[in-house]
Amino acid sequence: MKAVSTGVRKKDAMSLVTGKPVYTGDLVPANALRLKLLRSPHARANIISIDTSRAKMVPGVAAVLTWEDMPQSRFTTAGQTWPEPSPYDRLILDRHLRCAGDPVAIVAAETEEIARRAVRLIKVEYEVLEPLLDFTKALDNPIVVHPEENFRSLCPVGTDPKRNLVSTDSFTVGDVEGEFAKCDVVLERTYNTVANNQTMMEPFCTYTYLDEYGRLNVVSSTQVPFHVRRILSNALELPKSQIRVVKPRIGGGFGAKQSVVSEQFPAIVTKLTGRPAYLCYTRQESMANGSPRHQMQVKVRIGADRDGSIRCMDLYALSNAGAYGDHGPTTIGLVGHKSLALYGSLRASRFVCDVVYTNTMGAGAYRGYGATQGIFAVESAVNEMAAQLGMDPCAIREKNMVRQGQMMPAYYGEPCNSCTLDKCMERAKEMMGWDKGPTHWTLPNGHIRGRGVAMAMQGSGISGVDIGSVEVRLNDGGFYTMLVGCTDMGTGCDTILAQMAADCLDCSVDDIAVRGVDTDQSPYDTGSYASATTYVTGGAVVKTCGELREKIRLEGARLLGIAPEAAQFDGEKVFLPGTDKVMTRAEIGWASYEGHSKQLSASQSNSSPISPPPFMVGMAEVDIDPDTGAVRVVDYVGVVDCGTVINTNLARVQTEGGIVQGIGMALLENIQYNPQGRMLNDSLLQYRIPTRLEAGKIRVEFVPSYEPTGPFGAKSIGELVINTPSPAIAEAIRAATGHMFRTLPIRPEDVALAGLEE
Amino acid sequence: MTIKWTLNGTARTDEVEADETLLHCLRKVGCLSVKCGCETSGCGLCTVWMDGTPVLSCSVPAPRAEGHAVTTLEGLQEEAAEFGAFLADEGAEQCGFCSPGFIMNVLAMVRELKNPTEEEIQHYLTGNLCRCSGYQGQLRAIRKYLAAKGGEQR
Numbered sequence: 001m002k003a004v005s006t007g008v009r010k011k012d013a014m015s016l017v018t019g020k021p022v023y024t025g026d027l028v029p030a031n032a033l034r035l036k037l038l039r040s041p042h043a044r045a046n047i048i049s050i051d052t053s054r055a056k057m058v059p060g061v062a063a064v065l066t067w068e069d070m071p072q073s074r075f076t077t078a079g080q081t082w083p084e085p086s087p088y089d090r091l092i093l094d095r096h097l098r099c100a101g102d103p104v105a106i107v108a109a110e111t112e113e114i115a116r117r118a119v120r121l122i123k124v125e126y127e128v129l130e131p132l133l134d135f136t137k138a139l140d141n142p143i144v145v146h147p148e149e150n151f152r153s154l155c156p157v158g159t160d161p162k163r164n165l166v167s168t169d170s171f172t173v174g175d176v177e178g179e180f181a182k183c184d185v186v187l188e189r190t191y192n193t194v195a196n197n198q199t200m201m202e203p204f205c206t207y208t209y210l211d212e213y214g215r216l217n218v219v220s221s222t223q224v225p226f227h228v229r230r231i232l233s234n235a236l237e238l239p240k241s242q243i244r245v246v247k248p249r250i251g252g253g254f255g256a257k258q259s260v261v262s263e264q265f266p267a268i269v270t271k272l273t274g275r276p277a278y279l280c281y282t283r284q285e286s287m288a289n290g291s292p293r294h295q296m297q298v299k300v301r302i303g304a305d306r307d308g309s310i311r312c313m314d315l316y317a318l319s320n321a322g323a324y325g326d327h328g329p330t331t332i333g334l335v336g337h338k339s340l341a342l343y344g345s346l347r348a349s350r351f352v353c354d355v356v357y358t359n360t361m362g363a364g365a366y367r368g369y370g371a372t373q374g375i376f377a378v379e380s381a382v383n384e385m386a387a388q389l390g391m392d393p394c395a396i397r398e399k400n401m402v403r404q405g406q407m408m409p410a411y412y413g414e415p416c417n418s419c420t421l422d423k424c425m426e427r428a429k430e431m432m433g434w435d436k437g438p439t440h441w442t443l444p445n446g447h448i449r450g451r452g453v454a455m456a457m458q459g460s461g462i463s464g465v466d467i468g469s470v471e472v473r474l475n476d477g478g479f480y481t482m483l484v485g486c487t488d489m490g491t492g493c494d495t496i497l498a499q500m501a502a503d504c505l506d507c508s509v510d511d512i513a514v515r516g517v518d519t520d521q522s523p524y525d526t527g528s529y530a531s532a533t534t535y536v537t538g539g540a541v542v543k544t545c546g547e548l549r550e551k552i553r554l555e556g557a558r559l560l561g562i563a564p565e566a567a568q569f570d571g572e573k574v575f576l577p578g579t580d581k582v583m584t585r586a587e588i589g590w591a592s593y594e595g596h597s598k599q600l601s602a603s604q605s606n607s608s609p610i611s612p613p614p615f616m617v618g619m620a621e622v623d624i625d626p627d628t629g630a631v632r633v634v635d636y637v638g639v640v641d642c643g644t645v646i647n648t649n650l651a652r653v654q655t656e657g658g659i660v661q662g663i664g665m666a667l668l669e670n671i672q673y674n675p676q677g678r679m680l681n682d683s684l685l686q687y688r689i690p691t692r693l694e695a696g697k698i699r700v701e702f703v704p705s706y707e708p709t710g711p712f713g714a715k716s717i718g719e720l721v722i723n724t725p726s727p728a729i730a731e732a733i734r735a736a737t738g739h740m741f742r743t744l745p746i747r748p749e750d751v752a753l754a755g756l757e758e
Numbered sequence: 759m760t761i762k763w764t765l766n767g768t769a770r771t772d773e774v775e776a777d778e779t780l781l782h783c784l785r786k787v788g789c790l791s792v793k794c795g796c797e798t799s800g801c802g803l804c805t806v807w808m809d810g811t812p813v814l815s816c817s818v819p820a821p822r823a824e825g826h827a828v829t830t831l832e833g834l835q836e837e838a839a840e841f842g843a844f845l846a847d848e849g850a851e852q853c854g855f856c857s858p859g860f861i862m863n864v865l866a867m868v869r870e871l872k873n874p875t876e877e878e879i880q881h882y883l884t885g886n887l888c889r890c891s892g893y894q895g896q897l898r899a900i901r902k903y904l905a906a907k908g909g910e911q912r
Binding site: 007009010012014016017018022023026198199200201202203249250251252254280282283489491649650652656657658659660683684685689691692693695698 | 775790791792793794795796797798799800801803830831832835838839841842843845846847848849850851852853854855856857858861880881883884885886887888889890891892893894895896897
């Protein structure tokens with residue numbers, strides 16, 4: 001093994017750091033129409049009339065489209081495998097507006113300035129209706145967010161739009177009430193998380209054009225090109241065969257781009273006008289009409305023996321889907337499955353959930369995907385239980401945590417085949433000096449310090465659903481081309497998959513040219529989400545390279561005229577040991593073309609019946625100014641078990657980045673609405689993400705397990721790493737102040753006021 | 759209106775609108791390294807130099823470039839690659855969308871501050887947001903770059 005478990009530089013790194021034009025917005029054809037959307041100022045309204053006549057008269061305006069011009073089949077914009085669990089509740093433009101910023105009209109013009117001017121000339125008469133904004137009052141509210149007749153749900157997720165119910169679900173393991181009755185201590189607590197924006201640096205953007213075959217070409221910053229093809233087919237009522245989706249470099253996604261957000265608008269303009277069309281969301285649009293994390297309320301009942309054995313947990317989660325049900329039925333499941341399974345000591349557990357519609361921005365997929373909210377609640381409840389019992393929060397976890405070899409009944413009944421969570425805890429304690437110091441102390445300047453801990457898990461792809469495929473070809477001259485259908489969104493999957501291929505084929509990473517993603521040319525892949533790529537597509541790389549190796553060996557033997565069973569391939573050459581019969585890979589590459597009409601290639605798909613969880617321990621040290629309530633994370637330790645680390649640099653940076661996003665969620669980020677339902681903080685100056693000053697010091701280490709079903713023993717890392725900061729920081733603040741904050745983000749004013757109350 | 763200015767060392771004349779931003783103008787004339795992240799001075803992605811000083815091009819009207827020298831990453835390719843290699847060796851460029859603006863500011867910092875402390879580095883670059891990396895790898899790259907350039911780091 002040469003490339004795997006090293007810090008190979010990303011294949012695209014140098015073009016990125018020298019600012020080459022490789023993103024969607026850099027590649028737009030000069031003659032593309034520029035699009036601007038007129039958006040609803042109201043959170044709930046019906047359009048009575050739209051007058052577009054003046055807008056259409058502006059010189060340079062090519063089209064002004066309203067709901068009357070749109071196909072009337074409902075679809076979901078959630079990038080999921082068909083049949084999607086998310087309800088079909090959208091139109092490209094709808095007469096009924098369900099959240100502030102819902103699109104009302106599309107203007108396509110020769111320049112952005114003309115489009116902007118024309119948007120202002122559209123006159124709309126609205127019937128303004130009272131919006132439903134409080135998700136805790138949404139179920140069976142007289143205000144119905146989706147009253148339409150052609151609403152469709154493809155999966156049995158309990159959808160009942162007349163009740164504002166997107167989905168409902170539950171599972172029970174063991175005798176919950178019986179076990180609670182036996183517990184010495186039972187706590188009941190409620191935890192609240194808010195909607196957060198992914199805030200990837202590149203906003204949503206897409207351009208479209210008709211190619212020489214008259215097919216719709218879509219170039220977009222997306223995590224899910226193959227899902228985009230299907231979603232646009234539904235939205236535009238256009239056969240899938242008439243659509244090609246290409247993904248160039250992506251400026252970050254974090255789940256935001258696992259939904260169709262900007263694609264449908266230029267696509268319909270190109271379909272109706274025949275002209276290339278380009279739409280790039282402003283930051284304000286990306287903030288107010290993106291696909292943020294689901295706001296949730298999670299009620300936890302936790303029962304333990306006096307010795308700290310946690311025996312029973314019961315969760316009820318309520319999730320705010322907002323105006324549209326994208327990812328609603330699926331995010332909620334992770335709240336239970338990927339939090340309860342952290343505790344192998346549980347004798348019984350239950351999870352019940354409802355997902356509801358409101359007239360706020362439709363939510364979507366955000367790194368962690370429900371597990372983040374569930375882990376905040378469960379880990380905080382465990383911290384509160386430890387405090388109640390007078391136990392060290394690490395000790396209570398060491399007593400109860402899931403261990404390798406156990407079954408995980410709350411995690412789809414899967415076995416825990418690979419897990420070093422116990423060793424991660426041990427190492428985190430060493431790094432933080434946990435056992436050597438107190439959990440809280442006061443500095444000479446009056447500031448208070450506190451320390452907290454949390455554990456986390458995630459999955460590695462969606463078991464039985466996600467599929468990854470690759471094709472590897474041996475070319476003339478002996479280099480390989482690897483076609484992948486998964487989307488590198490900056491995470492570096494093009495490179496890590498090449499690292500795996502290089503080790504499978506005994507060649508260098510530079511011998512492998514990687515190309516993704518073009519739905520006409522790449523093999524099918526569900527896309528990069530659900531922490532799937534390393535584990536699922538990586539598995540396809542291993543299978544494909546194994547097949548290709550064998551083909552090269554057999555072709556070499558045939559060309560050399562030797563018995564196939566005696567021939568060996570060492571990555572560079574096929575040879576018969578002990579003889580001078582040798583043919584290099586380059587020669588086989590040439591020969592397989594010239595006169596033999598047989599390019600050597602292999603393509604395999606991979607899917608997994610299980611989704612092995614990666615694990616992590618996070619520890620935070622916070623500094624609190626008791627006068628202002630300002631909380632600063634001064635030290636954060638993250639110790640991760642993602643199985644075999646494929647790229648040491650990229651895994652580390654993923655972890656550091658995820659932790660800092662998690663710090664933002666814990667202390668800063670909060671999508672807020674005014675009483676009429678318009679987002680208040682829709683700019684980067686108001687919706688603040690951590691700068692390098694808030695990030696503090698982050699220390700990351702790995703304690704790899706070996707996942708027997710993973711490529712080279714690997715599991716996932718992408719989402720896991722955002723899950724520990726919220727509960728670890730809340731616990732650190734509790735340790736320092738004695739006050740438990742159960743609502744995120746924990747704002748300075750909350751901390752200062754709690755201090756005053758005491 | 760017409761402006762006479764210098765872009766990446768070349769004197770030129772361009773037609774700009776009175777209300778056009780320098781960011782828009784730069785992308786229009788082909789400097790596509792300059793990225794738009796917010797248009798409200800909140801992210802640092804559109805950082806370029808005006809007469810050697812970093813500015814946010816989303817907040818500079820294009821007509822203000824009249825008589826000034828503007829530098830983008832297109833004009834600093836060698837230095838970008840030199841520092842960028844350190845960033846790449848940490849894997850800290852990640853999606854890369856913030857890299858051009860960040861690198862413009864790093865290269866300005868190197869000219870302006872001699873042997874900067876870690877605190878000075880962090881403060882100088884605070885306005886450059888990155889959502890992928892958590893900033894730690896960027897700092898490692900800067901430290902190694904400064905060390906390689908022979909400066910002693912305090």
